């Protein structure tokens with residue numbers, strides 16, 4: 001038996017979130033925020049925490065600055081995420097500063113230690129860390145070169161795989177990466193990302209694109225509309241449960257966690273979408289990506305209420 005259910009690898013950030021500015025400053029001016037929180041961030045952290053909250057044995061693989069290790073270890077241990085796959089860099093943790101105004105949000109990002117990720121993924125010990133899990137989730141725009149080297153090794157080690165590259169137009173519009181979409185078990189774009197891939201904003205066009213390019217199954221995240229999938233020739237469309245969404249940051253990452261959790265149970269993809277949509281929807285009911293991730297009893301209860309009544 002493998003020691004981990006899931007290894008999640010990708011960019012890791014320290015998020016600094018400022019809220020309550022009276023207005024955007026003019027160049028050279030200072031404005032004072034009413035609120036500030038710092039939290040771990042990045043799709044890899046969000047999905048790892050979502051899976052651990054659901055009871056999965058999860059290891060996070062990525063790079064942070066040594067000065068932040070105690071903070072990360074403490075916060076990740078609150079979710080039960082294993083930190084044995086994290087490596088330290090002198091460069092400093094990647095940072096995102098998020099500035100929220102009344103109806104808009106602006107981000108400033110410093111990649112920091114994340115710049116070492118491609119090189120990290122050439123280290124045999126790191127590949128072995130990934131291969132020790134039943135499923136490997138890439139929360140990053142994995143280059144074609146690395147994918148071609150790593151995916152066959154993981155498959156040979158009995159791992160299944162998924163990838164969420166986030167909003168990375170260069171990756172999504174590069175035809176070479178279609179092979180990666182085909183080689184993973186689950187390619188997980190949202191609507192905007194699927195549009196970049198297939199050049200058309202309709203779900204039908206993306207479904208046709210995926211079928212035409214030989215993807216074994218299609219999954220499409222659709223925000224407040226829920227999600228759809230095509231597997232074994234069957235189309236399933238699933239709405240999210242009704243929630244009061246206050247902040248959808250990380251909803252897609254929480255969705256990934258729910259989907260992978262169901263995948264590991266061998267649940268058919270159409271049903272797996274229910275778990276995924278509940279996780280995404282609940283995530284959006286509190287500020288930030290980590291505050292409202294569900295545990296299994298919550299998920300089960302809401303699932304029975306939403307989809308079985």
Ligand SMILES: Nc1ncnc2c1ncn2[C@@H]1O[C@H](COP(=O)(O)OP(=O)(O)OP(=O)(O)O)[C@@H](O)[C@H]1O
Nearest residue numbers: 190221222223224226240245250251252277280281
């Ligand atoms: N406003 C909402 N109300 C209810 N559920 C939502 C809402 N927004 C997102 N969700 C749920 O979360 C899932 C993923 O959301 P979305 O399609 O926005 O992913 P995403 O754009 O990748 O998100 P992220 O901002 O994390 O990258 C949806 O399929 C849906 O189930």
Ligand SMILES: [Mg+2]
Nearest residue numbers: 166190252253
């Ligand atoms: Mg996303």
